[in-house]
Amino acid sequence: MGTVYITQDDCFIGKTDERLNIRANKQKLLDVPLINIEGVVIMGRATVSPAVVTELLNRHIPLSFLTTTGRYLGRLEPELTKNIFVRKAQWQAAGETEKSLHLVRGFIRGKLKNYRTALLRKQRERTDGNFQTATDRLKQILSSLTSTATIDSLRGLEGAGSAAYFQCFDALIRSEGFRFEARRRRPPTDPVNALLSLGYSLLSHDIQSAVNIVGFDPYLGYLHVERYGRPSLALDLMEEFRPIVVDAMVLNAINNRIITPADFTTEPISNAVSLTPEALRTFLRLYEQKKQSNFTHPVMGKKCTYQESFEIQGRLMAKYLMEEIEQYPPLVLK
Amino acid sequence: MNNSDYITIAALNQYSYCPHRCWRMFCAGEFRDNHYTLDGTNLHERVHTLGEGNREEMWQVRAIWLKSEQYQLIGKADLIESVEGEVYPIEYKRGKKGEWDNDELQVCAQALCLEEMMGKTIERGYVYYAQTRRRQAVEITEELRQEAIATLEAISNLLQTGTMPPPIYTKRCRGCSLFHQCLPQAADKVKRYQEAS
Ligand code: SF4
Numbered sequence: 008m009g010t011v012y013i014t015q016d017d018c019f020i021g022k023t024d025e026r027l028n029i030r031a032n033k034q035k036l037l038d039v040p041l042i043n044i045e046g047v048v049i050m051g052r053a054t055v056s057p058a059v060v061t062e063l064l065n066r067h068i069p070l071s072f073l074t075t076t077g078r079y080l081g082r083l084e085p086e087l088t089k090n091i092f093v094r095k096a097q098w099q100a101a102g103e104t105e106k107s108l109h110l111v112r113g114f115i116r117g118k119l120k121n122y123r124t125a126l127l128r129k130q131r132e133r134t135d136g137n138f139q140t141a142t143d144r145l146k147q148i149l150s151s152l153t154s155t156a157t158i159d160s161l162r163g164l165e166g167a168g169s170a171a172y173f174q175c176f177d178a179l180i181r182s183e184g185f186r187f188e189a190r191r192r193r194p195p196t197d198p199v200n201a202l203l204s205l206g207y208s209l210l211s212h213d214i215q216s217a218v219n220i221v222g223f224d225p226y227l228g229y230l231h232v233e234r235y236g237r238p239s240l241a242l243d244l245m246e247e248f249r250p251i252v253v254d255a256m257v258l259n260a261i262n263n264r265i266i267t268p269a270d271f272t273t274e275p276i277s278n279a280v281s282l283t284p285e286a287l288r289t290f291l292r293l294y295e296q297k298k299q300s301n302f303t304h305p306v307m308g309k310k311c312t313y314q315e316s317f318e319i320q321g322r323l324m325a326k327y328l329m330e331e332i333e334q335y336p337p338l339v340l341k
Numbered sequence: 342m343n344n345s346d347y348i349t350i351a352a353l354n355q356y357s358y359c360p361h362r363c364w365r366m367f368c369a370g371e372f373r374d375n376h377y378t379l380d381g382t383n384l385h386e387r388v389h390t391l392g393e394g395n396r397e398e399m400w401q402v403r404a405i406w407l408k409s410e411q412y413q414l415i416g417k418a419d420l421i422e423s424v425e426g427e428v429y430p431i432e433y434k435r436g437k438k439g440e441w442d443n444d445e446l447q448v449c450a451q452a453l454c455l456e457e458m459m460g461k462t463i464e465r466g467y468v469y470y471a472q473t474r475r476r477q478a479v480e481i482t483e484e485l486r487q488e489a490i491a492t493l494e495a496i497s498n499l500l501q502t503g504t505m506p507p508p509i510y511t512k513r514c515r516g517c518s519l520f521h522q523c524l525p526q527a528a529d530k531v532k533r534y535q536e537a538s
Contacts, residue, residue: 090369092503120537222371306534307527322524323531331507332531341537 009299010046010213011039012291014075014284018053022062044068045314046216048209050287051075069219071212076194076281077205079212090222096328097223097240103158106328107229110243110335112152114230115165117247117337119145119152122172124340125250129179138178144171162230165246172250182261184268194279198271201280202260202290206253207245209294214248215241217317221325244320247337252313256297265289306336348496350407350416350450353489356496357443358513360506363496365519368503399424407454412493418451420469430455430466437472444468448479449489 011027013020018031027044029037041062047070049055055070063070063083070083100106123145126138148168155161169190177187180199187199195201215238218225228239230246260266270286273279282290298314307319320338327335349367356363365371402421407430408414420431430451434444448466455463467476479485499506508525517523 090371092369092505124537222369305537306530307524308530318521319524322522323527326524326527329505331505332528334531336531336534336536339537 009043009295010048011037011044012288012295013047013049013053014051014287014291016051016053016075019056020047020049020053020059021056022058027059027062041066041068046071046212048073048212050077067220069212069216073208073212075287076201076279077208078193079208082212082215084219092329093222093325094224096325096330097227100229100328101227108156108158108161110324110327111158111161111230112155113335113337114243114246115161115168116149116152117339118165118249119149119168119172120337120339121247121250122168123149125179125254126172126175138175141171141175144168158229165230179258180261182264182267185261194274194277196273196278196280198268198280199257199261201271201282202257202266203253205282205290206257206294207249209291210248210253211238211241211245213298213314214245214317214321217241217321218244220318221321223321223325244317244324247320247339248313248317251338251340252297256293260290260293265293302340305339305341347408347413347415348493348500350414350447350454352496353446353450353492354443356492356499357446359509359511359517360495360499361508361523361525362517362519364499364503364505365523367496367500368505371519371522407451407458409454409457411457412450412453412490413497414450414454414493416451416454418455421455427464428455428459428461429463431476432466432468433471434468435471437470437475445479445485446489446492449481449485450493452481453486453489 011029013029015029015031015036018029018036020027020029022028022041025042026038026040027047028035028039044066046068047063049070050073060070060083062068064085067085069085072080072082074080100110123142126142126145130138130142145168148164148171152161152164155164173187173190176199180187185199186197188197190203191197191200192204195204215225218238218241223240225238225241228241228243231237231239231242266282266286266289270283270289271280272283274281281287299312301310301312302316303309304311304316304319306323311319316338323332324335326332352363352367355366400423403419405418405421407416407418418430419433422429422431430448432444432448432451445468448468452463452466463481465481466479468479469476507528508523510525510529514520514523514525
């Protein structure tokens with residue numbers, strides 16, 4: 008089971024029997040049984056046959072379109088589940104409600120705790136870097152989450168916590184030729200930011216699928232407010248996963264020199280930085296490996312993959328909204 | 342006629358297996374096939390396409406729609422047989438007889454429909470288990486009728502209100518195709534969970 012990423016421009020994506028096949032320049036690049044596919048992500052230009060479109064919709068396999076640099080463009084959305092009860096609960100909690108506040112606190116707490124854990128671990132591993140200020144600051148922000156009563160001020164805390172963490176990010180990099188100054192998006196103009204942005208894009212595709220499967224409307228969020236065409240709820244749920252999935256794999260790729268400065272190209276004028284086609288494939292493989300790796304889910308006490316945990320967190324969120332459980336437990340790893 | 346106002350006979354089976362499962366399937370519209378249900382469907386398709394056939398003093402009708410106005414019940418019977426004037430429904434099941442008697446309820450529901458449609462009393466039905474190739478007789482006793490009617494009322498109430506019966510973790514959960522959607526242990530686990538600081 009896995010996601011198929013199509014990175015080669017001008018591919019033709021067709022179907023024979025129960026298999027998806029991808030061709031370019033009259034060559035067969037890939038031939039996989041549809042039963043093994045959980046999602047399809049097209050990065051760049053591709054032609055998708057009508058038969059494939061129908062088949063993906065029938066099998067509830069989402070298809071996302073990203074640019075070659077990983078910017079999200081849109082997606083082919085299979086019919087969602089008919090669980091109106093989940094949606095009703097989601098809408099009822101919209102705005103400044105007890106439930107939305109609880110969830111927003113959970114998303115932020117999850118993310119900031121995971122940030123702090125990452126820094127504390129690095130602190131133990133080495134003697135040079137000093138993350139004390141940042142971990143103290145994160146701790147202080149974490150303790151003020153409970154007494155903060157509006158979503159806007161919670162957003163402020165989230166911003167402050169992220170800033171504290173990203174101030175240390177450069178020190179987490181232990182590889183010649185890579186620097187991190189500050190988080191830069193749209194377009195990222197340095198390799199580290201380019202990798203983070205790409206990783207977050209891939210993650211958002213997966214979290215949106217999880218949120219859809221549970222039956223939510225992905226466009227109604229609590230921390231992220233509705234903006235046309237933005238999967239706000241997916242972005243909400245993504246927060247707790249950013250550090251443990253994307254940041255961890257990006258640091259691993261850089262620090263173990265799986266990806267090196269030579270793997271990037273810079274566009275003239277815009278200075279947008281992107282991976283070479285081959286390095287992009289490496290990165291996608293790393294991301295897929297990360298998703299399929301196992302860990303013990305702290306709440307359920309069972310082994311699961313990160314991929315499965317996206318859905319588990321979505322289901323726990325639904326259970327909280329439907330009052331089956333009293334609180335939403337964000338995924339916090341030790 | 343609006344079929345959605347009727348209770349499908351299959352819902353009885355689901356409800357007696359687990360009310361929460363019944364809610365997920367018929368109220369929340371969630372249904373993911375696992376291989377058990379897929380096998381079940383294939384078997385049903387086979388039974389349902391055989392059509393009508395006759396054999397000596399007995400007649401058989403396959404894949405017939407049954408309906409009861411009184412109980413607002415609708416569903417397909419795998420096989421209806423008649424021998425020497427006695428009519429009875431036969432329900433096909435993959436596998437062998439399970440640990441709970443929900444198959445009897447389903448046969449009883451079919452009998453209730455048949456009684457209304459044919460104007461005669463149905464005294465028994467059968468469940469055919471494909472794995473053991475055995476027919477198991479089901480006596481339509483007063484007790485079974487009452488149980489079926491009570492279950493129908495509960496389902497009707499469930500469909501009208503949409504109120505979710507809470508998931509309750511039992512050993513049936515392990516064989517339930519909705520386990521990963523339902524996470525029946527979540528409430529307990531969340532209660533005991535201590536988040537890392
Ligand atoms: S997992 Fe258990 S509680 Fe949940 S629907 Fe199935 S049988 Fe019912």
